[in-house]
Amino acid sequence: MKIAKRIFRILAKIVMWFFIITIGMTIVYKFVPVPVTPLMLIRVWEQSFDEKKEVRLYKDWVSIKKISKNLPQAVVAAEDQKFLSHNGFDVEAMKKAWEGNKQGKRIKGASTISQQTAKNVFLWPSKTLVRKGLEAYFTVLIEFIWGKERIIEVYLNVIEMGEGIYGAEAASLTYYKKSASDLTRNESALIAATLPNPRRWSPAKPTAYIYGRQAWILRNMNNLEPVGFGQ
Numbered sequence: 001m002k003i004a005k006r007i008f009r010i011l012a013k014i015v016m017w018f019f020i021i022t023i024g025m026t027i028v029y030k031f032v033p034v035p036v037t038p039l040m041l042i043r044v045w046e047q048s049f050d051e052k053k054e055v056r057l058y059k060d061w062v063s064i065k066k067i068s069k070n071l072p073q074a075v076v077a078a079e080d081q082k083f084l085s086h087n088g089f090d091v092e093a094m095k096k097a098w099e100g101n102k103q104g105k106r107i108k109g110a111s112t113i114s115q116q117t118a119k120n121v122f123l124w125p126s127k128t129l130v131r132k133g134l135e136a137y138f139t140v141l142i143e144f145i146w147g148k149e150r151i152i153e154v155y156l157n158v159i160e161m162g163e164g165i166y167g168a169e170a171a172s173l174t175y176y177k178k179s180a181s182d183l184t185r186n187e188s189a190l191i192a193a194t195l196p197n198p199r200r201w202s203p204a205k206p207t208a209y210i211y212g213r214q215a216w217i218l219r220n221m222n223n224l225e226p227v228g229f230g231q
Contacts, residue, residue, distance in 0.1 A: 022122070026141045029121065030150055033061040037158050038124045040166060047164065056164030058174070064153035067168050067180045069230035070188035072152050076227050077220035078192040078213070080113040083152070084227060088114040088143040089136075115139050117155040152229050156180075160198050161191065175203045181231055189217040 040057055047055045064072070076083045082090050093110035111119075118138035123131055142151055161171035168180040168191075176187055183191070187203070193213035194201040201210050 022138070023141065023145075025122070026138070026145050029154065030146050034121055034154060034158055037120050037166075038122075039120055039160060040158075042124065043160070043164065053163065057166070058164055058170045059157070059166040060169040060173070061157050061167065062169045062180060064149060064156070064229050065231055067153075067156055067230045068183040068188060069226070069228075070185045070221075071156060071168055071180065071183050071191065072227050072229040073221050073224065074185070074188035074192035074217055075113065075152075075156070075195065077224055078189075078217045079116070079195060081220065081224060083113050084148060084225075086112060086114075088112060088139040112139075113155055114143055114151055116159070117151050118142055120158050120160075121154060149229055152227070159195065161194070162198050162202060165198075171203075185218065185221065186214070189214045189221065192217050 040059070044055055044057055047053045080090070090110055090112050093112075096110070115135055118141075119125075119131075119135050121142075122138045123134055142154075146154070157167040157169075160166055161168075162174065165171055165174055168183075171191055172178060172180040172183055172187075175191070176183070190203045190206060190210070193206075193210045194203055201207065203210075206214070
């Protein structure tokens, strides 16, 4: 009996500290730039063991006010058109993905920008139930604590946009030799078009498929209400 009580107290402390640490980090990141993400560290580790690749971690945090309004519009159009209206989860898309998986169909991922941001900032790439459960937990936290503007600001600063390239400013300087504040609609849509697989596709060398995605994103940008973020 004493052993059971001791185990219970230990587990209770672990759970308590888990909530203290994760909520505390989320509050801090509401105001402070995210210095590094697990994915960035994983990519550096992978690069260090690949003789064909140089070790590169190129990122340059900028506020949402210093990012062209075209880029938030483009990534919302490409990745999560219900971003402004959902609470972190696109239930309809999740249902479609679930039904499609049961039928063996290839369905576009149901992850929202909020979920992708939670995963990128706090977690690691994986499809396990534990990781997905933690992703849902952190998604709820950032939706409640950060709000939509901070979520899109963090997303645009930490998301992988090429081999060793993270965030809007680094991508814009790499591909277009100018600041993210000056990105045009076409350039923003081309960057957004590569996001599903930024190490395979590049705005510097667009394929016919990427040009097709760019055209689709531009149409969606026109059809969506302005997201209202960026300069």
